[in-house]
Structure formats: structure tokens, C-alpha cells
Amino acid sequence: MDNLLLNIDLGMVDWARAQFALTAIYHWLFVPLTLGLAVIMGIMETRYYRTRDVFWKDAARFWQKLFGINFAMGVATGIILEFEFGTNWSNYSWFVGDIFGAPLAIEGIVAFFMESTFVAVMYFGWKKVSPGFHLASTWLTGIGATLSAWWILVANAWMQNPVGCEFNPDTMRNEMVSFTDVAFSPFAVGKFCHTVTSAWIIGAIFVVAVSAWYMLKKREKRLALESMKIGSIVGLVAALLAAFTGDLSAVQVAKTQPMKLAAMEALYDGGTDQPLTVVSTLNPFKQPDYASGEKPAVKIAVPNMLSLMATHDLHGYVPGVNDIIRGGYTNAKGEVEPSLDEKIQRGQQAITALGKYRELKTSLKNTQPTTEQQALLDGYRQTLEKHMPYFGYGYIRSADDIVPFIPINFWAFRIMVGLGTVFILFFLLTLFFSYKRDITTKRWLLMGAIALVPCAYVASESGWLVAEFGRQPWTIQDMLPTWAAVSDLGASSVMITFFLFLLLFTTLLIVEIRILLKQIKKGPEYEAIDN
Numbered sequence: 001m002d003n004l005l006l007n008i009d010l011g012m013v014d015w016a017r018a019q020f021a022l023t024a025i026y027h028w029l030f031v032p033l034t035l036g037l038a039v040i041m042g043i044m045e046t047r048y049y050r051t052r053d054v055f056w057k058d059a060a061r062f063w064q065k066l067f068g069i070n071f072a073m074g075v076a077t078g079i080i081l082e083f084e085f086g087t088n089w090s091n092y093s094w095f096v097g098d099i100f101g102a103p104l105a106i107e108g109i110v111a112f113f114m115e116s117t118f119v120a121v122m123y124f125g126w127k128k129v130s131p132g133f134h135l136a137s138t139w140l141t142g143i144g145a146t147l148s149a150w151w152i153l154v155a156n157a158w159m160q161n162p163v164g165c166e167f168n169p170d171t172m173r174n175e176m177v178s179f180t181d182v183a184f185s186p187f188a189v190g191k192f193c194h195t196v197t198s199a200w201i202i203g204a205i206f207v208v209a210v211s212a213w214y215m216l217k218k219r220e221k222r223l224a225l226e227s228m229k230i231g232s233i234v235g236l237v238a239a240l241l242a243a244f245t246g247d248l249s250a251v252q253v254a255k256t257q258p259m260k261l262a263a264m265e266a267l268y269d270g271g272t273d274q275p276l277t278v279v280s281t282l283n284p285f286k287q288p289d290y291a292s293g294e295k296p297a298v299k300i301a302v303p304n305m306l307s308l309m310a311t312h313d314l315h316g317y318v319p320g321v322n323d324i325i326r327g328g329y330t331n332a333k334g335e336v337e338p339s340l341d342e343k344i345q346r347g348q349q350a351i352t353a354l355g356k357y358r359e360l361k362t363s364l365k366n367t368q369p370t371t372e373q374q375a376l377l378d379g380y381r382q383t384l385e386k387h388m389p390y391f392g393y394g395y396i397r398s399a400d401d402i403v404p405f406i407p408i409n410f411w412a413f414r415i416m417v418g419l420g421t422v423f424i425l426f427f428l429l430t431l432f433f434s435y436k437r438d439i440t441t442k443r444w445l446l447m448g449a450i451a452l453v454p455c456a457y458v459a460s461e462s463g464w465l466v467a468e469f470g471r472q473p474w475t476i477q478d479m480l481p482t483w484a485a486v487s488d489l490g491a492s493s494v495m496i497t498f499f500l501f502l503l504l505f506t507t508l509l510i511v512e513i514r515i516l517l518k519q520i521k522k523g524p525e526y527e528a529i530d531n
Contacts, residue, residue: 011491013483016088019498021468023081025461026505030074030512032460035149035196036203036234037067038142043230049135059223060138062524063207064122066516071119071145073512077505088494092475092485099165099176100155103183107151115144149199150192157188159476160467161256167388169357169381174479187252191467194245197238198460201423204235205449205456208430210520212449215440220523229434236427242420247309253470254310254318255332257477259402260470262321263409265306268293270320276305279414284407290321291399321406325399338390340399347394350387353380392479401481404472412462412469419459426452 041063048056082104085093093100121129121137129137158164164181165174176182208231214224254261261267266282267274268290280299288294307316319329319337327339338346357380360373369377396402430449433439439446471477475485 010483012489012494013486015491015494015498016486017482019088019494019501020081020084022498022501022505023077023084024464024468026509027074027077027081028461028464029457029509030070030077031149032199032202032457033070033206034067034074034145035142035199036201036206036238037063037070038145038203039200039234040203040207040227040230041067042139042142043234044227045135045138049131055222055226058524058526059227061126062223063227064138065519066210068119068123069512069515069519073508076508080501088487088489089475089485090487092480094173095480095485096162096165096174096476098173099158099162099182102176102179103151103154103158107148111144111147111151115141115148118144146196149196153192153195154183154188156467157185157191158182159474160191160471161185161187161252162476162479163187167384167391169354169384170361172358187256190245190249190252194242194249195463197241197245198463200238201235201242201420202456202460204231204238204427205423205452207231208235208427209449209453212446213520214523216443216446218440221440223524225434225439228430228439232427232430232434235423236431239420239424239427243424246417246420250309251312257471258319258331259321259324259404260409260466261310262319262324263404263406263470264413264466265318266296266406266410267306267318267320268295268322270318270323272307272315272317273304274306274310274316274318275301275303276309277301277410280410282407282410284411286407287403288406290403290406293322321403325402340393340396340402343390343393344396346387346390347392347396349394350384350391351394353383353387356380357384389478392474392476392481392484395481395484396473401473404469409466409470412465416459416462416466419455419462423452423456423459 041060044056044063045060047053048060085100118137118140121134122141125134125137162174163185164176164178166177167174182188208228211224211228211231214220215228250261262270265274265277266280266288268288278300280296282288282296304314306318308314310316310318317329319331323329324337325340327337327342329337331337357377360369360377360380364373426448429445430439433442433445473481473483475482
């Protein structure tokens with residue numbers, strides 16, 4: 001196993017990562033709008049159910065149409081994304097498929113079928129079911145979509161913080177020992193809450209932007225105003241929740257992925273009382289010389305804020321890149337952190353012990369081991385279990401391998417947080433003018449609402465860049481680096497499918513945008529259907 005993994009074509013690693021990133025980025029263009037619109041259309045139909053005002057029924061049906069267009073596109077990219085684990089990342093799938101496959105299977109069997117069932121009732125059941133059952137179907141469609149996100153994010157969170165598992169050297173696979181630990185780890189809960197609330201922001205900004213366009217065109221006045229009010233309320237609540245859950249996520253990252261946090265802050269030499277960098281002149285295109293402690297010429301920071309964010313203590317200790325490489329500090333578990341050299345040595349011992357265990361097991365075939373052979377097997381297994389937490393480090397060659405590209409993490413984090421702050425201020429303004437003033441006269445605000453739609457996606461994708469680039473080189477944190485996880489394929493085959501997917505996904509995106517714009521331009525249908 002180790003000989004095969006170490007001879008993998010590095011070009012294959014780059015193209016496999018590029019293809020997966022391409023698919024994930026396009027997929028995430030569709031998913032958050034689905035989650036956000038689900039909440040808003042549910043609120044509107046709830047108002048219809050309570051007031052029996054047909055306006056709310058027509059409004060709900062209008063946003064449901066836009067939801068449906070986006071929902072269909074998201075399904076297509078999501079299916080391809082899951083297949084890539086088997087085609088391009090077969091070593092990964094073999095190594096942890098028993099664990100990683102469980103949440104994906106639940107997502108497919110339960111959540112996806114749930115939302116696909118109730119979405120049919122939502123669209124075609126207005127005249128066929130009672131208003132109460134139809135309302136339930138609308139909310140269950142949204143809940144199903146959110147549950148899909150839950151299980152997918154559980155799988156992703158496990159990759160970032162592998163828990164609830166043990167490695168079985170006889171099967172060469174990691175096996176789940178606690179489903180509860182996998183499904184409800186603090187990392188998974190934090191990631192889910194932060195990701196879903198950020199998706200609600202996108203849905204809210206989309207609704208407010210469409211409403212703003214109607215106001216600029218002086219049409220659909222009641223729909224535009226009421227939708228803007230609801231969208232702004234949902235958006236403001238979501239933006240505040242995203243800030244809160246982001247803070248909780250930062251604590252989890254500090255505990256389980258300190259290198260990611262160091263990269264996010266371009267922190268090379270840490271310590272106590274660490275400031276949070278607001279902005280600096282860090283070169284966005286070049287990996288800094290972190291070993292020498294190279295610092296940008298200009299840096300604006302908030303004193304002690306990073307320590308507070310990472311440890312909830314103004315004087316808390318935050319390790320930098322070099323601290324993590326050198327080791328010797330007390331980590332979040334209260335243990336002395338080993339140096340990178342120690343981790344590499346322990347990882348190599350684990351790999352060696354596994355190889356010897358497998359070699360002896362193979363030589364025995366179906367025969368019973370002698371007492372001496374059994375003692376050797378037990379010894380190899382004990383060595384493997386002792387050093388298994390550092391198994392992945394056995395494939396690391398130098399410090400550069402474990403340091404992610406710092407500029408991407410640094411700037412993507414600031415784009416996400418900066419735009420998140422803008423969204424809070426924006427929703428406050430739209431709420432104020434929607435309720436207290438005539439917002440139709442605030443052309444600058446209406447134009448700004450439309451301009452913020454791409455910004456919302458930039459903020460969301462930036463968050464994913466931090467999450468995924470920040471954990472490099474790990475496919476599974478500390479357990480499996482990317483070059484030990486890919487399939488034994490030629491780079492050319494993946495390169496061809498990369499460009500085919502690029503063409504396909506771009507076409508899907510263009511088609512969706514055209515259909516959405518056409519439907520928005522057409523506007524809602526006011527021929528209310530009687531139940």
C-alpha cells in the first residue's frame with residue numbers, strides 16, 4: 001500500500017484536486033440559494049395559511065418557481081461530486097469509505113428522497129391537498145434540503161476532524177466505532193450551523209435584490225415591498241447567526257487545525273495576547289518566508305483579539321506556523337505538542353509496523369500463528385495503534401508539505417468577514433427604509449442590493465476556500481495526505497474530464513441564470529388557484 005501511494009503521479013494529484021474543486025465550487029453556487037429560498041417561501045406560505053390572503057399564496061408560488069429552477073441544477077452537480085470520490089480518490093474511498101460513506105448514504109436515502117417527494121406536492125398539490133398539508137410539504141421540502149446539507153457537512157467535518165473511528169489493519173480500513181461521535185461532533189455541529197446560516201444570507205440577498213429590481217421598474221409593488229421586508233429580516237438574523245457560529249467554529253479550528261488558523265492570520269510565530277490582523281500588505285500571490293518570520297510592511301491589527309477568538313481568553317496562547325513545526329508548546333488538549341520531525345518519525349513507525357503486520361499475516365494465509373508469530377503480530381499492532389494518530393505524517397517529506405498556501409487563506413478569510421459585516425449593515429438599512437421610509441426613493445440602496453448578489457456568493461465561496469485550502473495537504477486531517485488518497489490514474493484522463501465538466505457546469509450555470517432572469521422578468525402569476 002505505501003509503495004503504491006508514494007509512486008502516485010503528482011500531476012494526477014493536482015488535476016484530481018482541481019476537478020474536485022471545480023465541481024464543489026459550481027455545486028455551491030446552487031445549494032445556498034436552495035436553502036435560503038426554502039426558508040423565505042415557507043414563511044410566505046405560512047402567512048397565507050394564517051391570513052388566507054391570496055396575495056401571500058401568489059407570492060409563495062412565485063418564489064417556489066425560482067426555488068425549483070435552482071434545485072434542479074444543484075442536484076446535477078451534487079451527483080457528479082459524489083461519484084468523483086470513487087473515480088479520482090479511490091485510495092481515500094477504500095481507506096475510510098466505511099465511515100465517510102455512512103452520512104452520504106443517509107443523505108441519499110433519507111434526506112434527498114424526503115425533499116424530492118415533498119417538492120412534488122409543493123408544486124403540484126395546490127388543488128389536490130389541504131392548505132395545511134401543502135404548507136407542511138413546503139416546509140418539509142426545505143427541511144429535507146437542510147438535512148441533506150447536514151449529512152454532507154458531517155462527512156466534510158469528519159475529514160477535518162476524524163473522530164469515532166479505529167483503524168483495522170486486517171482490512172486496511174478505518175471503521176466506525178461511534179456513529180454519535182461522527183454525526184454530532186462539535187466540529188460538525190459548528191460547521192453545519194455556520195454554513196447553513198451563510199446560505200440563508202444568500203437566499204435573503206437574492207430575494208431583496210429581485211424585489212429591488214421590481215421597485216426600480218415600478219412594478220409588482222406589494223410583492224417587492226413585502227418580499228424585501230421578509231428577506232431583510234431573514235438576512236439580518238442569518239448574518240448575526242453566521243457571525244456567532246463563525247466565532248464558535250474558530251474555537252474548534254484552533255483546537256483541531258491550528259495550522260489552518262495560523263495560515264488564516266499569516267501568523268508565523270505565535271504566543272499569548274495575540275492581535276487579530278484586520279488588513280496587511282501580505283503578497284496575495286506568493287508564499288511568504290514563514291521560517292524567517294517575514295512580516296508585511298504594513299499591518300493593522302486589533303490587540304488581543306485573535307487570542308480571544310481562538311481561545312475565548314484575552315491572554316490565550318495561539319501557536320504560529322513555526323511553533324507548530326517546532327512543537328514543544330501545550331496544545332488545546334493540555335498535552336505537549338510534538339515537533340513535526342517527531343510526528344514524521346511516529347508516522348513512519350506506524351507505516352512500517354503496518355507493513356510488517358500485513359506481510360506476516362499474508363505469509364500465514366489460513367494457518368494458525370505460532371506463539372512467537374502471534375507475539376510479533378501483537379507487537380506490530382500495538383506499535384501501529386500507538387502511532388496511528390500520526391499515520392499521515394509518515395508520508396510528509398518536509399515542513400513545506402504541511403503549510404497551506406497562506407495568502408489564499410489570509411485574504412479569503414478577510415473577504416468573508418468583511419462582506420459579512422457589509423451584509424449586516426445592508427439588512428439594517430433595508431429594514432429601516434422598508435418600514436420607516438419610502439425605500440422606492442432610495443435608488444442607491446436598490447442598486448446596491450442588486451450589486452450585492454455576486455458579493456454574497458464571493459463571501460460564501462471564500463469561506464469554503466478557507467475551509468479546504470486551510471487543511472492542506474490533508475484529505476483527512478493528520479491521517480491521509482492528498483498524494484496518498486488519489487486513484488492510480490494518469491493525469492491526462494482527469495485533465496480531459498476537468499475541461500468537459502468545466503464546459504458542462506458553465507453551460508448549466510448560464511442556462512439557470514437565463515431561466516431565472518426570464519422568470520423574474522415575467523413576474524408572479526396572480527391568477528390565484530382555489531384549493
